Amino acid sequence: MKKLLVVGLVGLAMVACTKKEGQEGAVIKIGAAGQLTGPEAVFGSDMLNGVKLAVEEWNAKGGVLGKKIELVPGDDQAEPRQAVAVANKFVTEGVVGVVGHFNSSCSIPASEVYHKAGIPQISQACTNPKLTDQGFDNVFRVCGLDDQQGKAAADFAVQKLKVKRVAIIHDKTTYGQGFAEEFKKNLGTGVEVVAFEGIAKGEKDYSPVVTKIKSANPDLVFFGGIFTEGGLLIRQYKAVGGTAPFIGGDGIMSEELLKIGGPATEGTYATFGPDTKEIPSAKGFNENYRKKYGEPGVYSVYAYDAANIILQSIQKAGAADGKKITPEIRAIDYNGALGHIQFDAKGDVKESPYVVWKVENNKFKQVK
Amino acid sequence: MFLQHLLNGITIGGSYALIALGYTLVYGVLKLINFAHGEIYMIGAYLGFILISLLPAMPPFLQGSLPLFLLVVFGIAAMICSLYGFYLEKICYRPLRGAPKLTPLISALGASIFLQNFVMISMGAKDRIFPQTIGMRAISLGGVSFTPLQLTIIFSSIALMALLYWFINRTRLGTAIRATSTDPFMAALVGINVDTVISVTFMAGSFLAACAGVMIGLYYGSINFTLGYLGGIKAFTAAVLGGIGNVPGAMVGGFLLGIIEALGAGYFSSEYKDVYAFFILIAVLVFRPAGLLGKRSDERA
């Protein structure tokens, strides 16, 4: 008799452990994927904190659909293969919506996994057009696209800076190279591209490249890539006597650029969305974020809004089921920290302006 | 542009040479490749980072004179790394003296992994950025741009190599190292304490690697715990290029490698910068395995 009882208890315990959570369980799981470790980790943690803030706010009000929200972080280390592994992990754990990834080279392969599993994905920072060109109905983004960004940068260079000779460097990633190509496309006929060079990520010594660039005598140097390489390039370019300013995109919008590049970064330009510190809708977000995590990173607010969109859509759908959530996201008319967000048929944001920022007195400031 | 590339190459080459010397010296006395040597170089860079970050806390006479401060930084980093080298040998290699060649090699790899992770855990996995205190202002001379930092690095590398050369050739202990490299048994028979000689060899190599680490930290401005991996492989390549076990060879190999890399990346493709080094290595090993300055292996009785 005792034996039967023991077996029965063990069996019950096993059943309880294997019950799949997230869909019928006591929590609803949201995934946040990005480079949480590695040289670019600052972007990842900015993003994670943005999502955390959203989840905490919702949980404070009772969660969603009466259940607590559990945030599942995924570290893709800015590595495409890792990104796919993270995506698979999310699927197995029963995540119903994903904010991520960061790098285009990660978001795009991961999106295939999410598409097969029917889980909605909203990227806070993937700017490469290919993400939504794939035609996956469950893939969205709240940031801009590189064709817009490239054009914005090119227009600024030609019309505001009136440059005639441009050197272009990229980091050979999906994002960096794509962005560089868009920039080049939009320069027009009055500008000569005096150099187009790819660099290796993770390298520390760029003296050969910057020497080459310097001797091509550009008025402006464009860099498609992340601040880790950008900072070193700017610093080493100035060290070999280069004088032209640099212009980049969202990848270099970080204080880390200033730390790595030092005083040489003064006068560097970057394209990005408008300053969220100036937008009234972001005021609440900024205050709350500052209280918990310090100064927000440039992408924290994007991740925050992406998380909110997912959670609102779950609420509307009435079920923690990816296939039901996706159409709600598509149809949403959202007002958040970034302002008004609506998605078009491809999953891109309907309005996404880009402006130019400049490093002045060791800080990024929006150029008026 | 050629001169500019040349200058860049010499700057980097100097640090390759300093690290290569450590490989070559240890190979000479133990016929062993110290795979953990790259990690010593990396630790030197981190020590430099810690010490330079402490500049504001330093006494005024150091703050006022940057060369003096640098000298102190080099000195302290080098001495601490010498201790690392000493204990590395004592713990990871000495107990395996009689073992088959594969065993100390595995021990070396293990030590390398341990040190990398030790630094990663204690100092963090993120890149550490050097405070920008040293002159990065570019000076132009005859079409070539350089910074005071570059000159300091080149000058220091050469000075250190001269110091090593003097030590190896003109002092009793240095000559004992050469004797031990030639014939360790005979060295013991003339009264040389071979264990002491081996320890000193490790310490000398670590001393140089630490200085290279500080220099590279200043030059690149940011360091990472994985620095030792690629730096170690390249320096090892330089040592083999010059002839493993050969001290002038390591110096020549280091500079040569730096220059080839700079010219290759500058004129052909900077994307394949690392490849030039290995291509040269393979070519040398195929056509002249003893290295450029290495001995042919026929020895008289």
Place this chain on the structure above:
Amino acid sequence: MLRLTDLELRYGPIRALKGVTLDVAAGEIVTLIGANGAGKSSTLKAISGIHGTSGGSIVFAGRRIDNLPPHEIVALGISHCPEGRRIFGDLSVRENLLMGGYLLAKHEMAGRLDEVLGLFPRLGERIHQAGGTLSGGEQQMLAIARALMCKPGLLMLDEPSLGLAPIMVEKIFETIVALKQTGLTVLLVEQNAGAALEISDRGYVLEIGQVTLSGTSAALRDDQRVAQAYLGG
């Protein structure tokens, strides 16, 4: 001065010395003769500490020295000039000698160098040449000179005549005798038994790791068995 008692030595499972007992008195030249593999070189290696012993004892000047590290044994006054000369080929003649005098105090070095060069003037002519470029005979002289640099009380020579022309061999042996006149004690291992017994006071015959015969060199020379096995007649 030197006494070996029941010395045993192994190379792995192979017993090279199976209980060797011999002694060397101060000022003597003692020779060890025997066939290849008899254990002559192993005996010297045990004394100088190059190889460890597995039994028995070695006493030098009243001290037990078995299994001490080689550099300590040199410091005690035993200098081993090994088989094959083993010159430091890349080092110059001068540097080889400097290494021989490694344990000398700094102020003694120059003086001792002159003394030793006085005994071997040919080396003085080649003082800056690399050791590896010398002829066989010159290398042997260098090896002995190097061994003398540390002012040893006991000099051990392993096959000094190996590979040398007869004229050179004669010269070497003359030198050894001259050294004895200066009060040096010599333990000489030689395949060339005849020449060895000519210049030595006493001798031991080693066979397969043991002493089978001993006595004054004169007695050994006359001994039938020795004559047959080692003197070619």
